[in-house]
Amino acid sequence: MNQHTVIPPADVGLAIRPWQHDIHACFTAAGITHVPFVPDAGHKGLIKLCEADPSITTTVLTTEEEGIALATGLWLGGRRIVMLMQSSGVGNCVNLFSLLENCRAPFVALVTMRGEFAEFNPWQIPMGKRTGAVLELMGFDVYRADDAGAVGDTVRGAIDHAFFSRRAVAVLLGQRLIGRKDWSK
């Protein structure tokens, strides 16, 4: 079903941060079977882990809006998903969030932040500055992780919160956590 090339975990280990392994372990423990994403450099290692995991189906989306709808369909069909996206994608989704609110559909997005710390590209700032506020405005419960050691627990809590209480939850993964983008290459 998954059309992506399967990469053996041994071959992807070096590029992956410990906190990304922690997130992947949360997915395994929580029975997450699908991970749709619009890629971000901050999610690169986690995407590799998910693609290499035979128990997870990944889907690369043309826009984050599709992930909201895909998540709703998978939930109606009895599956648990977590979506990966970057902060700019939150703005793409605003009306689609109405689907989650109207159906009280559980949903988890892990949002890598741009535009908030040592940002080289000013075009990232307008959406990055308002990502949390937009999510709050649209009814999300918004968590945040800036410390690598706290990521696993935060994501675990977000998944439980979403699926136990049928809530839309976003975890903002701070730009300081992800680190500066190297623009010299």
Add this chain to the structure above:
Amino acid sequence: MTIERRRAVADLLAERGDMLLVAGLGSPVYDVFAAGDHDLNFYNWGAMGSAAMIGLGLALAQPDRPVVVITGDGEMLMGIGAFATIAQHRPANLSIIILDNGQYAETGMQPTATSFGVDLAAVATACGLPDVVTLQSNNEVAALHTRIRARGGLTIAVLKIAPGDQPHTIPLRDGVEIANRFIRHAATAL
């Protein structure tokens, strides 16, 4: 020669068995309800552009059941990237039926891009979807009905329907009730 939308939808939903159905906002919601309410109808009253992707999610979650999306050309155009995303998976149990009259009926019959020449079937084909058909007449609907029920491969069907509005037959509107009823009947609770 064009297709009568209400008759076509009723024919496609006859003897539906365990079919999971997503109806896209506007007239397709009314068409589906006019054919008879069902616990496995997901009436998508909003979130324009999402119907096909909800269908993909259902099809991936429930590969042994036929999943049918019935939506309009305007709704499909808003989420047209879904063709590219669905092509990654091509679930054999998913059918997307697009009722194409080239009009936004809900808002006063303004023309959609298909009336200016956009060919949704050609777009789907260009995105890599293998079985795409365009139907022009009522007597082609029976073959599509058979094909959907067989779950023999991802199907995209563009039905060229007659222009004009239909009586608004109004089903459940509460999203929680629609979703809970669907989940209870499909026995897919998490």
